[in-house]
Amino acid sequence: MSYPLELKDVVKRFGGLTATNHMSFEVNDGESLGLIGPNGAGKTTIFSLIMGEHRQTSGEILCNGEDISSLPTYARIGRGVCRTYQIPRPFSEMDVLENIRLGLMPNNLWQMLTRNPDRYREIELALSVGFSEDDLHRHPAELSMGDLRKLELARTLATDPSIMLLDEVFAGLTAGEIAQIAELINKKRAEGMTLIIVSHDLRSLEPLIDRAIAMNHGSIVAEGSFAKVMADPDVRASYLGGE
């Protein structure tokens, strides 16, 4: 049986530090998986390995049964995998629509230079993540953290993904902004998107996931329903300081 995404015995070492220590897990089609753990547990490294931004030291990463471990990032995006970043990375000199346009660009210099921008699609994406028409020509410096996270989501949705890796999407947001982003994630879940969500905000994360994996020191500590994982003594010891 193949999964939208599967990690098999993945190890990542940065010099003498093992950031990912023989990690194996899979995500099912249309499933929303929460990845939790304390600072430095290795959650973001997992995303970077899946996207090919770092290469694993050993092990395999499969997408729908195909080993994508040695593919460049753009080829993984072409297979429907995309990610957001903990710290949003918009181009500061470009406005909202221009930043979204970059996500819509083909990975082909000739097409990129010759193809006309799909204005309709850019605007549709911007509105779909909750921007108003007044926001479309704002630059990143004028946006709140909530808007920057929406821009991250629009930019990744522009790649037409089937699997989204969301890194700390709630960090730095107000309660109202969290509710907006959560609603958007739920909409994507209802449409059948496969998700892996990293968040320190466990209260916001819980209603958005079907299953949780807790990590510490690059390894899986517990796996199962959110309630089961949070009740695990090792998770409580490593993540909650034993409370």
Ligand SMILES: Nc1ncnc2c1ncn2[C@@H]1O[C@H](COP(=O)(O)OP(=O)(O)OP(=O)(O)O)[C@@H](O)[C@H]1O
């Ligand atoms: N490029 C890198 N070079 C060297 N060490 C790195 C690199 N990236 C991550 N690490 C180390 O790998 C370990 C895992 O880091 P990672 O960022 O994946 O953790 P995390 O669980 O996402 O933490 P946080 O919740 O703080 O974002 C940490 O010890 C970190 O310092």
